[in-house]
Amino acid sequence: MVEILKINRRCYKINLLSKLNLKPNYIYETILTTYTEDNIPNAAPMGIIIIDNQTVIISPFLSTQTYKNIEKHRCAVINFTYDLEIFFQSTFNPHRPKLPFQFFEKATKINAPRLKKAIAWIEVKVRDIQRNEIRARIIGEIVEWDIGTIPFQPINRGFNLVLESIVHTTRIIEFENDLEKVKPLVNLIKQYQRLIKKVAPSGKLVEIIKQIQKIIEEKGLWN
């Protein structure tokens, strides 16, 4: 019985992508937590790309505290949350730590903090760091992950961009004879399309935005 439970747990643990609804090569908006060299917990929003069940890419600017912390400790926790207050405070709060100490607890397998209230966590060890003058590309090895009890859908900007594009298209159709109104909306959709291809490179969202383009083209308003 114990053995079966262990095997079930192992299978459960293997399938990170499906358990967390993550798609390879999509960019997900998360909160990275790390320790400073003085062991102060730090939190910062970062987009992450999941490559497969073992590998993740993080791209902090070299100027960020997060980058310095990862370079020092060679690890970080990826926290998934819907709490926009946490996104806001961990971007702009000038105090240190940016979030109260009691928001953090120690990760299980690495020397990094994690957010107690996150919906899911991925613990990452650095496998390799590539960098140019301004930004690093950190290849991370997933060493542990867990998910709470709340049903979970990771944040991907493509969802909102497609929704906005649908709304704008209804306005474009409504005002098709008023080019002054139509032009900025078409330009916005073109910009969203470029972003969608970046953050959600395959699947339903790119298909929908292609169809939106077709609807606007058929009205002769795309160019």
Ligand SMILES: Cc1cc2nc3c(=O)[nH]c(=O)nc-3n(C[C@H](O)[C@H](O)[C@H](O)COP(=O)(O)O)c2cc1C
């Ligand atoms: C949704 C979101 C995603 C972000 N993604 C990144 C990112 O991938 N890399 C980066 O360097 N900064 C990113 N930022 C900006 C950093 O979070 C911001 O500069 C932060 O203040 C860095 O904090 P730190 O210096 O404590 O690391 C993002 C911000 C937001 C709101």
